Amino acid sequence: MTSDQQPVHPSDPADADSAVAASNGPRGRRPRVAIIFGGRSSEHAVSCATAAGVMRAIDREKYDIVPIGVSRDGQWVLVADDPARFDLTAGRTPEVVPDRSHVVLPLSTRETALTVLEAGQPPRELGDVDVVLPLLHGPFGEDGTLQGFLELSDIRYVGSGVFASAAGMDKHYMKVVFAGHGLPVGPYTVITDRAWRADRAAALDACSALGFPVFVKPARAGSSMGISKVDDPAQLESAIEAAREHDPKVIVEAGITGREIECAVLEGHGTDGPRTSHVGEVAVHDNHAFYDFEAKYLAEADVDLTCPADVPAHVSDEVRRLAAAAFDSLGCEGLARVDCFYTEDGRVLINEINTMPGFTPHSMYPRMWAASGLSYTELIDELVSLALERRTGLR
Ligand SMILES: Nc1ncnc2c1ncn2[C@@H]1O[C@H](COP(=O)(O)OP(=O)(O)O)[C@@H](O)[C@H]1O
């Protein structure tokens, strides 16, 4: 358990608003940052590893932290401020283990104090929290649900708001928004649950019309879960069923032949536009059919990350331009990683945006910023500062 459990201070929301913007944080003390991690998605362990990295790197002179783990079944627990417990190593998958207590946020705009509840015990006040760092990937964390909850509680948080988080999680609607802003995306078709149940043959025909190979994906998953590359029409139906295990809505995309070039985007301060990093290239060794779950998390040695990527200047400029435009098209805030394809015939297409990209010290997003002159610790500081500057609600 953390040692910084303090009694609640009576708070005046109006005072808190103006004071929070001050560099010292509200009430003349260091800002308190609740780090929320783990969660219900398949990316639980990766999120734990991210939290370990952030707990180690965050500037303790500047911020106090309150680590809150979310177990796989969705229970919020106060955990020890002990990064080593959450490292992801070859032999160990870290996990938030639920206990008899749980942490609750105030569903009130008049206070920001967290409380620990345990059956048969008096409530334990954890004191006010000034900002939440939601280090969660995938559904129930990166998809706007947690962001909505924090809005209801009137607690500031790092990263995108409700809409951008939800649209960024949904590979269908993110493409609709990108295309609506004139940004280049590849050909695709969407199979809703109803369409699949109503007329499977028509859905399969629409997929085949894209030509093979196709990539079959759950619309709202992540970490390559449920994704398959289909070369043979006979495999299409089972690939769609496999994707439907993760999400009743499935997107099927034409396979793009090209290199995977990514760019890290960081919101600007004040009226400045988004900042973009040097672009990076992800190259997966031949033993993986594509950048799959295993290559991402279990076999890091099978993936090469190069930043800056070895591409012509006009290509990196184009990726950066598209990355900033993609960020703005969804109304993203804080951070996002935009992943593009650089095709053999020289085009750049957007594959996807991630509003809470992998964020361990070894992940692409922090590495691209490190290669661009912003260290992991500075990056965390930037993100928390941006979140402290911003009110909740419409903005
Ligand atoms: N349309 C496509 N054409 C070629 N490769 C693709 C396509 N879509 C996905 N991939 C490959 O699959 C990987 C995972 O797909 P992606 O859409 O990025 O899902 P996730 O959200 O799980 O990262 C990509 O990094 C890429 O290697």
Ligand SMILES: [Mg+2]
């Ligand atoms: Mg991806």
